[in-house]
Amino acid sequence: MSPMLRTALVIGLSLALSAAAVAADFATLLQGLDTRNFREKMTVTEQIAGSGHPRAAAVLTALSAGDLYVDDASGRVVIRHDDGPVTDAATGEPVASHGGLDRVIANILMRRRIEGALSRLRLNAPAPQMRLKAVRGLFGDLDENTVALLRERRDAEDDPRVAAALAVGLALYDLREGSRGERMAAIDELGGNLAPEARNALRQAAADGALPGPVREAAASALARTQTWVSFYDRVEQIFFGLSLGSVLLLAAVGLAITFGVMGVINMAHGELIMLGAYTTFVLQQLMPGHIGLALVLSVPAAFLVAGAFGVVIERGVIRHLYGRPLETLLATFGISLILQQLVRTVFSPLNRSVSAPEWLSGSVVLNPVLSLTVNRLVIIAFALAVFTLLVLVLNRTSLGLKVRAVSQNRAMARAVGVRSDWVDAATFGLGAGVAGIAGVALSQLTNVGPNMGQSYIIDSFLVVVFGGAGNLLGTLVGAMTLGVLNKFLEPATGAVLAKILVLVFIILFIQKRPKGLFPQRGRAAEA
Amino acid sequence: MRTIRKRLAGVVAGLALAGSVGGAHAAEEPIKVGVLHSLSGTMAISESTLKDTMLMLIEEQNAKGGVLGRKLEPVVVDPASDWPLFAEKARQLITQEGVDVIFGAWTSVSRKSVLPVVEELKVPLFYPVQYEGEESSKYVFYTGAAPNQQAIPAVNYLRNMLGIERFVLEGTDYVYPRTTNKILKRYLMDRGVAEEDILVNYTPFGFSDWQSEVARIKEFGSQGKPTAVVSTINGDANVPFYKELANQGVSAADIPVIAFSVGEQELSGIDTAPLVGHMSAWNYFQSIDTPANEAFIERWHEYIGDDSRVTNDPMEAHYIGFNMWVKAVEKAGTADPEAVVDAMIGVTAPNLTGGVAAMMPNHHITKPVFIGEIQDNGQFAAVWQTPGMVAGDAWSDFLPESSKIISDWREPLACGNYDVTTGECSGQEY
Numbered sequence: 001m002s003p004m005l006r007t008a009l010v011i012g013l014s015l016a017l018s019a020a021a022v023a024a025d026f027a028t029l030l031q032g033l034d035t036r037n038f039r040e041k042m043t044v045t046e047q048i049a050g051s052g053h054p055r056a057a058a059v060l061t062a063l064s065a066g067d068l069y070v071d072d073a074s075g076r077v078v079i080r081h082d083d084g085p086v087t088d089a090a091t092g093e094p095v096a097s098h099g100g101l102d103r104v105i106a107n108i109l110m111r112r113r114i115e116g117a118l119s120r121l122r123l124n125a126p127a128p129q130m131r132l133k134a135v136r137g138l139f140g141d142l143d144e145n146t147v148a149l150l151r152e153r154r155d156a157e158d159d160p161r162v163a164a165a166l167a168v169g170l171a172l173y174d175l176r177e178g179s180r181g182e183r184m185a186a187i188d189e190l191g192g193n194l195a196p197e198a199r200n201a202l203r204q205a206a207a208d209g210a211l212p213g214p215v216r217e218a219a220a221s222a223l224a225r226t227q228t229w230v231s232f233y234d235r236v237e238q239i240f241f242g243l244s245l246g247s248v249l250l251l252a253a254v255g256l257a258i259t260f261g262v263m264g265v266i267n268m269a270h271g272e273l274i275m276l277g278a279y280t281t282f283v284l285q286q287l288m289p290g291h292i293g294l295a296l297v298l299s300v301p302a303a304f305l306v307a308g309a310f311g312v313v314i315e316r317g318v319i320r321h322l323y324g325r326p327l328e329t330l331l332a333t334f335g336i337s338l339i340l341q342q343l344v345r346t347v348f349s350p351l352n353r354s355v356s357a358p359e360w361l362s363g364s365v366v367l368n369p370v371l372s373l374t375v376n377r378l379v380i381i382a383f384a385l386a387v388f389t390l391l392v393l394v395l396n397r398t399s400l401g402l403k404v405r406a407v408s409q410n411r412a413m414a415r416a417v418g419v420r421s422d423w424v425d426a427a428t429f430g431l432g433a434g435v436a437g438i439a440g441v442a443l444s445q446l447t448n449v450g451p452n453m454g455q456s457y458i459i460d461s462f463l464v465v466v467f468g469g470a471g472n473l474l475g476t477l478v479g480a481m482t483l484g485v486l487n488k489f490l491e492p493a494t495g496a497v498l499a500k501i502l503v504l505v506f507i508i509l510f511i512q513k514r515p516k517g518l519f520p521q522r523g524r525a526a527e528a
Numbered sequence: 529m530r531t532i533r534k535r536l537a538g539v540v541a542g543l544a545l546a547g548s549v550g551g552a553h554a555a556e557e558p559i560k561v562g563v564l565h566s567l568s569g570t571m572a573i574s575e576s577t578l579k580d581t582m583l584m585l586i587e588e589q590n591a592k593g594g595v596l597g598r599k600l601e602p603v604v605v606d607p608a609s610d611w612p613l614f615a616e617k618a619r620q621l622i623t624q625e626g627v628d629v630i631f632g633a634w635t636s637v638s639r640k641s642v643l644p645v646v647e648e649l650k651v652p653l654f655y656p657v658q659y660e661g662e663e664s665s666k667y668v669f670y671t672g673a674a675p676n677q678q679a680i681p682a683v684n685y686l687r688n689m690l691g692i693e694r695f696v697l698e699g700t701d702y703v704y705p706r707t708t709n710k711i712l713k714r715y716l717m718d719r720g721v722a723e724e725d726i727l728v729n730y731t732p733f734g735f736s737d738w739q740s741e742v743a744r745i746k747e748f749g750s751q752g753k754p755t756a757v758v759s760t761i762n763g764d765a766n767v768p769f770y771k772e773l774a775n776q777g778v779s780a781a782d783i784p785v786i787a788f789s790v791g792e793q794e795l796s797g798i799d800t801a802p803l804v805g806h807m808s809a810w811n812y813f814q815s816i817d818t819p820a821n822e823a824f825i826e827r828w829h830e831y832i833g834d835d836s837r838v839t840n841d842p843m844e845a846h847y848i849g850f851n852m853w854v855k856a857v858e859k860a861g862t863a864d865p866e867a868v869v870d871a872m873i874g875v876t877a878p879n880l881t882g883g884v885a886a887m888m889p890n891h892h893i894t895k896p897v898f899i900g901e902i903q904d905n906g907q908f909a910a911v912w913q914t915p916g917m918v919a920g921d922a923w924s925d926f927l928p929e930s931s932k933i934i935s936d937w938r939e940p941l942a943c944g945n946y947d948v949t950t951g952e953c954s955g956q957e958y
Contacts, residue, residue: 038911066804066904107901107911108690108805112781196750204752241739248737342568350572352764356799357771364775374775377739446771447736448764452570456734491740496731497701 311433
């Protein structure tokens with residue numbers, strides 16, 4: 001064996017040995033996570049982040065996601081995602097686990113620390129999306145070291161969005177620490193950028209007495225430019241919030257617009273029909289575990305049928321005996337609402353039930369750092385409009401719709417030409433009830449599904465119908481959207497409690513002036 | 529008896545049997561225990577569990593032979609989440625049913641409604657829920673947390689451990705959040721937090737459209753300083769609030785929320801995966817690993833017949849309160865309400881988290897304070913706790929008008945509202 005070869009062998013061997021020692025050290029380090037003391041856990045987390053070990057990123061990701069466990073039997077720290085295979089945290093190799101697994105719980109502080117550490121590690125990740133997240137993650141943590149990393153990355157970056165984010169990050173640092181020239185360049189870079197970090201940096205620079213006058217002025221004017229856009233997007237956001245609230249009101253009220261508006265029945269159990277729709281969603285989700293989204297879609301026809309069937313029963317059983325006696329109808333339907341609530345309490349328990357949101361209804365569409373629209377609200381706005389359109393078509397383009405309008409306008413004449421008014425009454429009420437059930441499906445995505453959920457919508461529904469003008473579907477649409485937007489524009493200025501009161505006062509005044517609502521029915525039907 | 533639901537039928541039948549067997553000793557009549565919790569209406573979601581807890585505790589005590597050789601007989605009424613009805617039902621329990629003690633109420637307004645009744649008829653009420661303080665009655669024993677046993681340690685945790693500098697005090701619009709936020713705002717400003725760094729906002733009961741509020745919190749939290757939300761949002765409104773937070777992408781790492789009214793029971797109605805890391809401050813968590821707690825959870829599951837039912841803080845408060853009452857009856861040698869009220873002060877009972885609770889002279893008890901982070905299984909992981917027990921303070925030290933008032937129901941002071949500067953006991957007893 002030549003001396004050279006021997007040296008190489010020795011070096012190789014010692015490297016392998018030290019690698020083994022490092023691996024053992026790392027495994028021992030991980031054991032330190034098996035404690036109830038969060039201060040100790042934090043120390044270990046920092047050591048892992050600083051270890052530079054190739055498994056560090058995987059371990060930290062698992063710890064943050066709650067996928068890190070301690071094996072009861074061997075005391076080994078392992079990683080397991082959901083019900084997947086168990087792997088050794090220190091080596092990444094699959095291991096057999098016989099005992100139970102105890103999760104290593106991370107608290108917020110540890111998760112924040114991990115987020116920072118991972119940002120550094122992911123700065124050179126292959127996926128641009130990851131790099132973008134990493135760069136943004138470092139905005140709050142800019143010092144010489146991280147800035148050096150960012151500069152290094154800037155020279156190698158080819159994705160334009162990541163490059164833009166890198167420029168912002170470096171400008172943030174320059175504005176704080178740079179020379180006068182660098183600061184002016186940074187202000188140019190940050191002006192018009194909507195990211196909160198950029199705005200905060202400019203705000204600080206504009207107020208910083210230690211900076212020379214021109215720099216402060218430049219920062220102030222750059223900030224003013226940004227603020228114009230920010231307030232514009234704030235307005236857009238408010239309108240979106242208003243339309244979203246309006247679409248919820250529309251869904252809740254449109255069924256009532258038929259039973260109360262077209263038929264003239266004061267149905268106090270309307271809210272409970274909404275509740276039945278929501279419970280239908282719950283039941284379907286229970287019947288189809290693992291298919292939450294599909295269950296939700298199927299709930300739309302199912303809720304229509306369930307609530308519609310209840311509606312027909314209520315109409316045939318109670319309401320048809322009380323036509324023309326609004327006070328008795330009010331009391332009887334109020335009684336029905338209490339019966340339905342207690343029925344649900346007995347069948348499902350008084351506790352709220354959990355209806356899950358499918359993946360495609362979660363999160364938001366981020367348009368820019370200031371404006372993002374939540375997906376579930378977008379879908380519900382579209383859904384409300386679709387239901388509304390469908391209902392208008394049914395009432396105006398189908399034979400049922402024709403008969404409904406005929407009976408509501410002149411019952412005697414309709415009967416004389418051969419319309420079975422009894423059957424039409426039941427079908428109309430069933431239609432209104434069914435639409436309330438559909439509203440329940442949508443509301444189950446936004447609020448609690450419980451025995452009391454109907455009560456929170458009944459008053460709003462009547463307000464919308466009365467405000468829009470009873471008997472007019474278009475009025476319901478305009479009324480719901482107007483009240484929604486009005487409410488959301490008042491809320492930031494007055495608070496939610498006062499906003500609600502002001503809207504009520506507005507409606508009272510409006511009804512004083514125009515007792516028949518926004519779009520009163522005209523002609524003979526109005527007098528009937 | 530006729531008002532008792534079918535759930536109780538078994539218990540009642542058992543008691544009736546026990547009663548008839550013991551009929552030979554005519555003097556050994558059962559001690560009647562009133563249970564005043566809503567079983568219908570909005571509060572049924574929270575209060576019906578406490579009714580079951582009380583029935584379980586009473587059943588257990590009877591299995592041990594009752595108290596002073598006498599069996600306990602629960603009398604359950606339903607005040608139906610209707611505040612004035614609480615007063616009527618309390619009066620009915622005392623004057624018609626002849627109960628010697630009442631366990632009940634949840635909301636502050638229902639407690640305030642019952643208070644004049646128990647003071648007039650001189651029967652003790654054990655109130656198991658965290659509340660706003662600023663009250664002390666001779667006949668009310670507060671086994672839930674006062675603000676200094678929940679809210680103050682919670683903001684200390686935010687400031688000292690998480691380095692929070694900006695606070696959003698978000699609450700439902702009624703007496704508990706308003707008083708608590710008043711105390712917290714004063715407390716924070718006394719400790720150098722600027723007024724513009726505190727945002728106070730209220731929403732109505734059962735509020736469900738949180739879009740603007742969450743957008744405002746996001747905006748308030750994006751000004752460069754670490755921000756947290758201190759939530760006194762009550763009941764149902766929490767679910768849409770947390771859903772909106774998750775949908776607008778506000779995570780616990782950005783803007784953590786610490787809540788005082790969200791426990792295991794409230795979380796059992798939601799998917800908690802997006803909430804991991806948000807916090808609650810309580811004096812008990814189901815996840816706290818002690819032999820006493822494990823045994824309690826096991827008995828609860830057995831009693832209710834459903835392993836998925838959770839335990840929570842007010843249940844522990846009833847557990848402590850009930851055991852204290854039993855000890856006080858034994859100490860007094862009688863179940864006579866006046867004698868028991870006098871015997872209560874100084875009575876101790878073990879809690880479920882490994883400590884011992886003591887009844888203080890101001891009718892509040894000592895409790896440990898825990899901060900728990902929400903986990904994806906709907907439970908909390910305790911991440912911090914006070915080093916020792918904290919005694920409940922009836923009158924907040926952080927409000928100028930109440931810091932000079934103390935409560936001590938021992939003789940010779942025997943006053944719930946004693947002004948130390950003037951040396952006068954206010955005629956008002958609460």
